[in-house]
Amino acid sequence: MNKQHLDSTPPSKGFRVSLFVTCLADLFRPSVAFASIKLLEQAGCEVTVPLQQTCCGQPTYNTGDYESTIPLAQQVIELLESADYVVVPSGSCAGMICHHYPRLLEGEWRDRALQLAAKTFELTTFLSDIVHIELNGRNPVKLPTVTYHDSCAGLRELGIKGQPRKLLRELCDTQVKELQQTEVCCGFGGTFCTKMPEISGKMVGDKLNNALATEAKILTGGDLGCLLNIAGRATRQGEDIEVRHIAELLCGDLDGPAIGEGK
Amino acid sequence: MKQTSETFLENASEALKDAGKAQRRDLLALFTPMVRDAAINNFENFQTLRQHVKKVRQHSLDNLDHYLAQFEQEAVRNGNRVHFARDGDELNSIVLDICQQHSARRIAKGKSMVTEETGLNDFLQRANLDVMETDLGEYIIQQAGETPSHIVGPALHKSAAEIRELFLDKHDLGPRELAETADLVAEARGVLREHFLKAEVGIIGANALIAENGYTMLVTNEGNGDLCANLPRVLIVCTTMDRVLPRAEDASAMLRLLVRSATGQPQTCYTSYYSGPRREQDTDGPLETHIVLLDNKRSDVLASDYHEMLQCIRCGACLNHCPIYASVGGHAYGWVYPGPMGSILTPLLTSLEQSAALPNACTSCGRCAEVCPADIPLPDLLRDLRHQEATENLSSTPWRRGMKMHAWLARHPRLYHALTAIGIPLLHRLGRKRGRFSRLPMADGWTSQRDFPAPQRKTFMQLYKARNKASRRRADDR
Structure with missing residues (x-):
């Protein structure tokens, strides 16, 4: 090796x-x-x-x-x-x-x-x-209501759509509360968000509003870029929604602060 | 048409301030993908037909010289006169010459993005010709003195209330209510009908040129194209040379994708094929017909790395699915073609220097490419234009240097990890209490719209190495 x-x-x-x-x-x-x-x-x-x-x-x-x-x-x-x-x-x-x-x-x-x-x-x-992860006798992770943002590259370049939802169902016994326009970009776009902040702000504002409309307690997704963007907007607006990466939810790591939250 | 692409960011900022218009755009961005999806999902052959149409388009473009020659030959055989125009000025002059030869004063014009590109209306009006747009959307924006905000629905940015005010102001028809949308349509119809009957020359565009029979094809939902083509004595078809397709059945195949992608209809209300002037046994039709084929840098595009852009069939699906177009609207792009296709075409047909912001108005979300019926890799072409900007020093210098610095650092892992191991814990301590920053030096773009989340206490690499060290120590102790 x-x-x-x-x-x-x-x-x-x-x-x-x-x-x-x-x-x-x-x-x-x-x-x-x-x-x-x-x-x-x-x-x-x-x-x-x-x-x-x-x-x-x-x-x-x-x-x-x-x-x-x-x-x-x-x-x-x-x-x-x-x-x-x-x-x-x-x-x-x-x-x-x-x-x-x-x-x-x-x-x-x-x-x-x-x-x-x-x-x-x-x-x-x-x-x-590929590895077909299972609970194998472990207890499912207990989660409050969750909504999921489909990050663009994962969705369109790799066809990630059912996988995270299936894992949340099987490992956390959680059904995703779908947000409207879930397949529309959150406005992160890498350097786009700093090059064109106003347009990006409009987009992330829309994304956040759609997430809030689900009344979910947690917004999750598979890409930290999008999550930092959405979390930053949520704390800026003072909204009551936690943003966490799906890996953290799936293994039940909910003890630490959510993205953008202090201790 | 005066170009304002250089001030895209300012244009966008202005557009975002108008809450009413922004809400209209949001609704359209919700509605137009829904009707397109419904049409495509009810149409089982989309992927197959898309690949077929792409091949046909590529083949036509790869053999453009052959098919153009064939088209010209067949069109001339049908009695048309075919003109080639190198640029917009040439097209405008050819059209004006024809109008003047016929001592025409009134022109009835069908919707044509190509003539928007060449600024034909202004040019003819300066020569004292009375040019009237006859597509309802085009008519509305012509009356309002505006430019199209969308390549398929040029007046989608206007509400019925605005159009009512406009008509009451522009049409001298006495006191009236115009309470219903239908009243507005009826009034425009009446005004336009007068003009159709008086016009000496009709000008229309084309969705396809068919090489095997020399016909031009046009789709409309209002039938105004047919009135422009058949009522005046002279017909001029203005389009670009890249519209050529080998066979009539190729045009049919393209149509099946075009209309579904554009408006979600299985087909438009009118699909017309124009062969040429009235023949002896015909009872109506124009006496003289011209076809003007514009190049305007398209042969350069064909020879460039951006040639796939010429496969575009102008359906507007990429506009309808682009979250940036939805946010700022078509006018912000500052020229004829907005949205993803416009952000590629504008630099190619004008200059990259004048429109350097446009290829950056993209998050690479890929929604445009997903729905493009011509299967054009739009985000890749936009990125390639950004590459060209970087190469030609058109992007901002500090930005370019910053990116180079980042890449250099990322290629030196030891230094990268050493520096981030100092920076990240520091940033963590500064933001620990709130877990975020409302302002941060050099991150104005980010923090103007959202907080900057603070990092966790150390980098992963620091924590991971420490964890491995500890477990090795435990193993040694045993």
């Missing part, structure tokens, strides 16, 4: 998974990554976290700086390609690896990108469709 990989559990017979933490979880919400590890281990996976990881390159890529993104993409490929499976607790970062690396790279690197893409999965898809 690569020296950079540190085992977090003793080897098991299950799936060998490398976790790509994503820069937002690394910096803003480590609990998302720890919850992901816990869920993957519950599903019988052997999880390693390659320590040299930083960012998948979405910010520079979407800004149009392809030249700076290419070496970053190559670095991620080198770091992850030896894994059996790569799991990412974010639809947009997984989409970046699966769809945009092959588009960005050429020749041999494109082939390597495609090979990596074939074994890279967003967390809820992997738990639901």
